[in-house]
Structure formats: structure tokens, C-alpha cells
Amino acid sequence: MTEPKDFVAGVGSDIRKSQKRVLFVTRRTSAQVKVSDEEQVQTFPEGLLRIALAIEILAIALVLISLFFNAPLEGIADPTNTPNPAKAPWYFLGLQEMLHYFPPVVAGVLIPTVLVVALVVIPYFNVNIEADGLFLKNRRRRLSIFYVAALGFSLFLWFFDVYVALVPTLIVAAFMLIAAFSSPHSSSRSRRYLASKPVSWWVMTWFLFELIVLTIVGTFFRGPGWSWVLPWRG
């Protein structure tokens, strides 16, 4: 095999779109250059019109909701009368659910901090940039890491009786197991789909699943003393 050239040179000649272009693309060139030529439209009016239309439809929907459903208002704030349960806004109920199992310094400080830091650093780690299926490379090593991580985390949640978070974890782990024993050549389409997913996809999907489950449980299924209740029973 011959050594690949260090650069690509070319001349563009679509005179209707732009003047003549001379271009050198080296292998060190940033990712922006890898854009291919494709049909573009003017932002004004075509893009802006669509954005305006989308916002109008949303506004109409919100107006309709506001006409038919009133925002809640309870009695005046009374520091001497604690409601049971006292619930945070819905988007914090996942954390409040964790607060039920772990001390505040873990559920209220450590977990949110780790979450925010984890979100911020996503694009700065190559493991989140690569798009290959999790088990398609270094299969044996990755499979053992997966076993240890999934088992360790499940035992941890089980030990602290966090079944609400354990069940979604086990479900995602089961799907990862299916992915581990599938390949891009599997006969079923869904198995090919699972096999193609990188590790970042799995972690984010697990996080999203936990977020939805914990928020729904906190919003609808928690009553006095943070006990289980059924939302349809008064």
C-alpha cells in the first residue's frame, strides 16, 4: 500500500454559486471542512417563516391549555403547617426521590454536581465522539467491564433498597446484553440497531430512562411520608 497523500487539492467551478475556489485540505484540517455540497435555501424568508410558524402553533396550543386548565393555588404560605408530602417542582422530583434513600450530601449535592459535570464534559472525551457499537471492538474486555459495572451498580442500588432506580438499570442492562450478543449482521433489525449503539448512547439512554421513571414516580406515586400511593385513588 502506498502512503496516502498528506493533502487533497481541488478546484471548484460552480460559477453560479460562487467564484472559482482553490482548496487544499490537509489531514490536520478541522472537521468543518468535511461538509459536502448540498442544496441550501435563504434563511430569510424560508427559515424564519418556518420558525415563526412553529412558534405560532406552540403559542396556540399553550393558549388553549391556559383557557381550560387553571394553574394551582393553595392556601397562603404557613411555616407552621407542613404539608405531607412537601414536594419540590416536578423536574426536581427525581432528586427528591434519591433524597429518600441517600443522605442529603449525596442526593442533593453529589449526584446533581456529578450530573452537571458529566453533561458538560461529554463532547470533550473521545469515548463520546466515537460512533462504533459498544461491543464491536475489544469485545471480551468491554464485555467484562460491562458485567462488573452492571453487577456492581445493581448490587449498590439493591443494598440501599433503591428499587425504583434498580428496575430501569436492569432493563437497560438486559438490552445491553442483547446488544452484546448481536452484530451488524444479525437477522433482526432491532438487534442490528442495538449492536450499532456506542457506549455514550447507552449511558445517556439509561440516564434518560431513570429521569423519566423517577420523575413519574415522584409526581404521581408518592404520598404521605413518601410512601407509595396510586394516583387514581383520591
Next chain:
Amino acid sequence: MPDGKGGYFERLERTRVWRSVFRSGTGSSTLHRALAIQQNLFLHLFSTKVRRRMLGFRATWYLGALTLGTFFILVITGILLMLYYHPSVPQAYADVKDLKFVVSSGMFLRNLHRWSAHAMVLLVFAHMFRVFYRGAYRPPREFNWVIGVILLLITLLLSYTGYLLPWDQLAFWAITVGSNISSAVPVFGDKARFLMLGGHQVNANALLRFYVLHCVILPLAAVLFVAVHMWRIRKDGGLYVRQSEPARESEPQPEVPATDNKEVLVGKR
């Protein structure tokens, strides 16, 4: 834009006053349309052209635009609500009651503000996950992802500070639950809580602080970061396109990656 020469709008566009405001001229050529974006302080955050397939619903689900839409609604309804609201105890609660029984359409105003706020939190989360699953956070868009996370936090804080303002039981105890958590922060937790509430518990000082945060500081921060967020879309090469999704499969792609002049400049860096 209609083509008729005699329309009122066309005549208006040709007036000296209009042209002093909008310098991009009156034509509908590509150049004029590009200038309409480029020469406008607000619109120049966008690029003048956008890939056609990125305008389809499938590409983005319009989640970013819709989030911005809820923010617009919240600013407008929020300003109107401020006209009827005193951030003091117990007047705040009486004002919110008055919205229901005294102010014309007051209840509708409050409903729209509240449901739009919930919608905004939901849409911000949806936008984040959508961007993640499309892989649009990848270089060179890393920093815009970080700005997005900051905007998520600002949105949550906006919603959280607004939650206290009605000064009812729901508001008071939700904020009490939340602020108790902050005292669990090691070393400076209690101090942070004192700073946030202006006291050792949720009281009139806390209401005033949350009001200032909710109506001044956080919205200003949001506007600033939203502007950077949208401007960075253009600077990072436009809305993210998946390389695995060819634009039109029937058309052969050029061997040399075609770019416009800006991208050549970036490549030379």
C-alpha cells in the same frame, strides 16, 4: 413577499424612513435576502443560508426554536404579571388571588405563564436529548453544547425562583425542600443558603431575592447565553448534518469536498 408594484407594503418599503431603518433594500434577490439577515443586529446571529433538509421537521423537531418561543411568551406574560404583583408578604399572595378575581383575564395570564414555564423546562430537556442523540455535540460544536448545559441550568433556576412567587403553601414548601438541600453542601452550605434566602428560613427576604433573580438577573443571563448559543450555530458551521445521511442519494458527491469561502478560511487555520 408579493410581487405587485403598487401594494401598500411595497410603497412603504420604498419610503425614505423605511430605508433608513432597513438598509438591505427592497428587492427579493438572493443578495437582498442575505443582506436582510446579515445587516440586522438580531437576525445576524443566524447564517444567511441554511441546508434545505435541516428545515424539515425530522432534523431538529424545531425544539430549539420552540424553546425560544416559550421564552418569548414568558417574557411578555411575565412583564404583564409584574404590573399586578408586589414581592412582599402577605401582599404577594393577595395579588395572585386578585389575578383570579379582580384583574381582567388575570387568571388566563397566570395560566399562560405557568404552563409555558413547564413547557419550557420540558422543551429544554427534549432539545438536549435530541441534540445528543443526533450527535450534534461533537466537535467543532463542543462549546455550544456547554452553553446549552448552562442554559438548561438557567432555565431550571428561572422556573425554581418563579415557583416561590405566588407565596402559597405549594410555593413555600417546595422552596423549603429545595433550600434545605443546599445546606447539605459541605463547608459553605449554610452560608450559601443564607445568601440565597436572606435569612435562616424562607421568608419575606427570600421572596424579594427570588423576585429579583426571577425578573431581572436570570432573564438577562438567559438572553445573553441564548444570543451566544444561536450565534455559535452559525460560527460552528450551521445546524449539524449527519455524514451518514446523504443529502440526495441519486446525485454523485464531488470528490473534493466542496465548501464555501468561509470554510476554506477555517481549513487554513
